[in-house]
Every structure is written in C-alpha cells, then in structure tokens.
Amino acid sequence: MRVLVTGASGQLGSEVVRCLRGIRMDVRGVNREDFDVRDVDAVHAAVAEAQPDAIVHCAAYTDIRRAETEPELCAEVNAMGTLNMARAALRANSKLLYVSTARVFPGEGAVPYEPTDRPAAKTVYGLSKAQGEEAIRGLMTRYFILRTSWLYSEASPRLRELTRLAAEGRAVTAMEDMIASPTWAPDLARLIADMLRTERYGTYHAAGEGACTPAGFAQMAVQLLGSRSQVRPEAPAHMPLNGRLDCRALEQAGFRRLPSWEESLSGCLSGQM
Ligand SMILES: NC(=O)c1ccc[n+]([C@@H]2O[C@H](COP(=O)([O-])OP(=O)(O)OC[C@H]3O[C@@H](n4cnc5c(N)ncnc54)[C@H](OP(=O)(O)O)[C@@H]3O)[C@@H](O)[C@H]2O)c1
Numbered sequence: 001m002r003v004l005v006t007g008a009s010g011q012l013g014s015e016v017v018r019c020l021r022g023i024r025m026d027v028r029g030v031n032r033e034d035f036d037v038r039d040v041d042a043v044h045a046a047v048a049e050a051q052p053d054a055i056v057h058c059a060a061y062t063d064i065r066r067a068e069t070e071p072e073l074c075a076e077v078n079a080m081g082t083l084n085m086a087r088a089a090l091r092a093n094s095k096l097l098y099v100s101t102a103r104v105f106p107g108e109g110a111v112p113y114e115p116t117d118r119p120a121a122k123t124v125y126g127l128s129k130a131q132g133e134e135a136i137r138g139l140m141t142r143y144f145i146l147r148t149s150w151l152y153s154e155a156s157p158r159l160r161e162l163t164r165l166a167a168e169g170r171a172v173t174a175m176e177d178m179i180a181s182p183t184w185a186p187d188l189a190r191l192i193a194d195m196l197r198t199e200r201y202g203t204y205h206a207a208g209e210g211a212c213t214p215a216g217f218a219q220m221a222v223q224l225l226g227s228r229s230q231v232r233p234e235a236p237a238h239m240p241l242n243g244r245l246d247c248r249a250l251e252q253a254g255f256r257r258l259p260s261w262e263e264s265l266s267g268c269l270s271g272q273m
Contacts, residue, residue: 001025001026001053001054001196001197002025002026002028002050002051002052002053002054003020003025003026003027003028003052003053003054003055003056003196004028004030004046004047004050004052004054004055004056004094005017005020005027005028005029005030005055005056005058006030006037006055006056006057006058006059006085007031007057007058007059007060008029008030008031008058009029009031009032010058010059010060010062011151011152011153011155011156011185012058012099012151012153012185012188012189013029013056013058013059014029014155015153015185015186015188015189016056016058016189016192016193017029018186018189019186019189019190019192019193020189020193020196023193025193028050028052030046032059034046036081037059037077037081037082037084037085038076038077038080038081038084039084040084040087043081043084043085043087043088044084044087044088044091046088047085047088047089047091047092047094048088048091048092050092051092052092052094053094053095054094054095054096054097054196055085055088055089055094055095055096055097056097056099056192056196057082057085057096057097057098057099058099059077059081060077060078060081060099060129060132061073061074061077061078061125061128062125063125064103064123064125067123067124067125067128068123068124070124071124071128074124074125074128075124075127075128075131077128078125078128078129078131078132079128079131079132079135081132082098082131082132082133082135082136083132083135083139085098086135086136086139086140086143087139089140089143090139090140094142095142095143095144095196095201096136096140096142096143096144097143097144097146097192097195097196098132098133098136098143098144098145098146099146099148099188099192100129100130100132100133100145100146100147100148101125101126101129101147101148101149102147102148102149102180102205102207102243102244102245103121103123103125103126103129103149103243104119104121104126104127104129104130104133104147105117105119105120105121105126105242106120106121106122107122107241107242107243108241108242109242110179110242110244111242111244112211112244112245112246112247113205113242113244113245113246114205114246114249115147115202115203115204115205115246115249119133133145133203141201142199142201143201144195144196144201144202144203144204145202145203145204146188146191146192146195146204146205146206147203147204147205147206147245148183148188148205148206148207148245149180149181149182149183149207149243149244149245150180150181150182150183150207150208150243151183151185151188152182152183152184152185152268153184153185153186153268154268154271159221159268162218162221162222163221163225163269165229166221166222166225166227166229167225167227168229169227169228169229170229171229171230171231171232172218172222172229172230172231172232173231173232173233173234174213174214174215174217174218174231174232174233174234175213175214175215175233175234175235175236175237176213176214176215176233176234177213177236177237177241178213178214178237178241178243179211179212179213179241179242179243179244180207180211180212180242180243180244181207181208181209181210181211181212181243181244181245181261182207182208182212182217182261182264182265183206183207183208183258183261183264184208184258184259184261184264184265184267184268187208187258187259187264188206188258191206191250191255191256191258194255194256195255198254200253200254200255202249202253204247204249204250204253204255205245205246205247205249205250206245206247206250206257206258207244207245207247207258208258208259208260208261208264209247209257209258209259209260209261210260210261210262211244211261212261214234215231215233215234217261217265218231219231220262220265221265221269224265224266224269225269
C-alpha cells in the first residue's frame with residue numbers, strides 16, 4: 001500500500017511515518033517544504049505524482065492560542081488546505097484519513113462526546129478543524145475522520161520540560177480545570193495503520209482510555225519518574241474544559257481502543273526511568 005503522510009515533521013505525522021515504515025508500507029512523508037496545503041496546484045501536483053492508495057492528512061495549523069489572533073491563516077490551512085487535500089485524494093482515487101480534534105465540540109459539561117454529537121466549536125482552531133471535516137464529508141465517501149485529544153510523545157516540548165523539572169526535583173505547574181484524555185502519538189499511529197488497511201470508513205473518536213487534568217497527568221509523570229517534585233496549579237487557560245471523547249464506536253467497528261493513558265504514559269517515560 002502506498003501512503004502519503006502530510007505534516008510528517010510534526011508530532012503525530014512523524015510517528016505515523018515511523019509506524020507505517022515499520023510494517024513495510026510504501027510511505028512518503030511530506031512537509032511544508034514539499035508543498036503548502038493552501039497551494040491547490042502544488043497539492044494536486046504532489047498527490048498526482050505520488051499516486052497514493054491512502055493519504056494521512058496530519059498537517060494543520062495547531063497553535064490554538066495564536067489562532068485567535070490569526071483566524072484567516074488558521075482557516076486557510078485547516079479548512080481550505082483540507083479541502084485541497086480532499087479534492088486531490090478524490091482525483092487520485094485515494095482514501096483520506098483526516099486527523100481532527102475534540103475541539104470541534106464546545107467543551108461544556110462532563111460527559112465524553114460521541115462521534116454523532118453535533119460539532120459547535122468555541123475556538124477559531126476548533127471551528128477551522130470542523131470546517132475541514134465538512135469539506136471532506138461534502139466531497140468524499142472513502143474517508144476516515146479521526147478525532148483525538150491532547151496528543152503527546154517523547155518529543156513534546158511540554159513533556160520534555162516536565163521530565164527535566166522532575167529530574168531536577170523542581171516544582172511543576174499544570175492546569176487543574178481542564179479534563180481530557182492524553183493520547184500517546186505512537187498509539188494513535190498504530191490505529192491509523194490498522195484503519196488504512198480497511199474500508200470501514202466513517203467518523204471515529206480515538207484517545208487514551210480514561211481522563212485526567214494536566215495536573216493529574218503531571219502528578220502521574222512525576223510519580224513514574226520517581227521524583228519528589230511538587231505539582232502546583234497553573235492559571236486557567238480560558239479554553240473549553242471538557243475534551244473527553246467517547247471511543248466505543250471504534251470497538252463496534254472492529255478496531256482496538258487505545259490503552260489507558262496511565263499505561264501509555266508509563267510506556268512513553270520508560271526510556272527515561
Ligand atoms: N496536538 C494535539 O494535542 C492535537 C489534538 C487533537 C488533534 N490534533 C490534530 O492532529 C494533527 C497532528 O497534530 P500535531 O500535534 O502532530 O501537529 P504539529 O506537531 O503542530 O505538526 C503540524 C504539521 O503540519 C505542518 N503544517 C502546518 N502548516 C502547514 C501548511 N500550511 N502546509 C503544509 N504543512 C503545514 C507543520 O509543518 P512545519 O513544521 O513546517 O510548520 C507540521 O509538520 C493535526 O491535524 C491536529 O489538528 C492535535
């Protein structure tokens with residue numbers, strides 16, 4: 001199977017490329033230097049040249065805070081860029097897997113969102129990702145929309161900072177008012193590899209099982225690292241607070257749900273323990 005992965009230099013894209021290569025798929029990872037997803041001609045040329053059986057579209061404008069002051073740029077990359085990818089996938093007769101986010105929902109209440117819940121984003125970023133979803137649904141049938149939340153990996157600057165502070169025994173600050181499911185990028189990459197080999201198209205939720213606050217996550221990391229660092233509360237971010245996703249539809253479609261966030265965090269940190 002030939003797969004084109006956009007955003008291959010990013011947190012998730014790099015793991016997807018690594019995972020697909022590990023199972024001997026013919027993978028081409030592309031970055032912004034290869035083409036800008038906003039450039040429709042460049043997108044069509046690159047996809048026509050690669051002739052992929054599947055595209056994993058990870059490239060996105062992901063700076064949630066900055067998006068509030070750059071709404072046009074965010075929409076161009078996440079909504080128009082995704083429309084460009086969908087059109088090119090259609091023309092190349094390729095499946096498309098689009099990585100979306102829990103932030104398409106308003107983040108209210110305390111119940112996990114289901115794939116059938118109606119998106120109603122409260123942020124510029126969430127709205128642009130929802131528009132990307134709509135662009136795909138309006139054009140294609142052979143698509144997977146995979147909403148996830150709170151991605152992290154060994155390379156995440158935030159996790160590296162946390163482990164550094166823990167190693168030095170210094171205090172760690174983290175929010176206590178947001179709750180979501182931390183998702184280890186290699187876990188999601190494995191699911192993406194499984195999905196691509198099926199025709200079980202649709203909109204799915206996939207995140208680490210369970211949920212916690214950033215402070216709870218930091219506390220668990222500190223504990224796993226055997227550190228005595230204290231975790232102190234951080235100022236509220238004024239962002240949607242409930243990022244939990246109901247992932248049961250994955251199982252109903254015959255896919256494996258992701259491991260618990262605690263198990264995956266332990267796996268992620270095991271190289272540093
Ligand atoms: N991070 C999370 O917590 C989270 C949660 C839910 C969903 N998601 C979704 O998961 C996907 C991957 O996220 P991530 O955390 O891996 O993101 P990331 O680390 O910020 O990587 C984003 C990638 O997109 C590329 N990119 C940005 N603008 C582009 C453009 N105009 N044209 C081409 N490429 C462009 C970046 O290239 P440069 O390096 O050159 O800028 C980078 O490779 C995204 O779709 C995101 O919306 C993320």
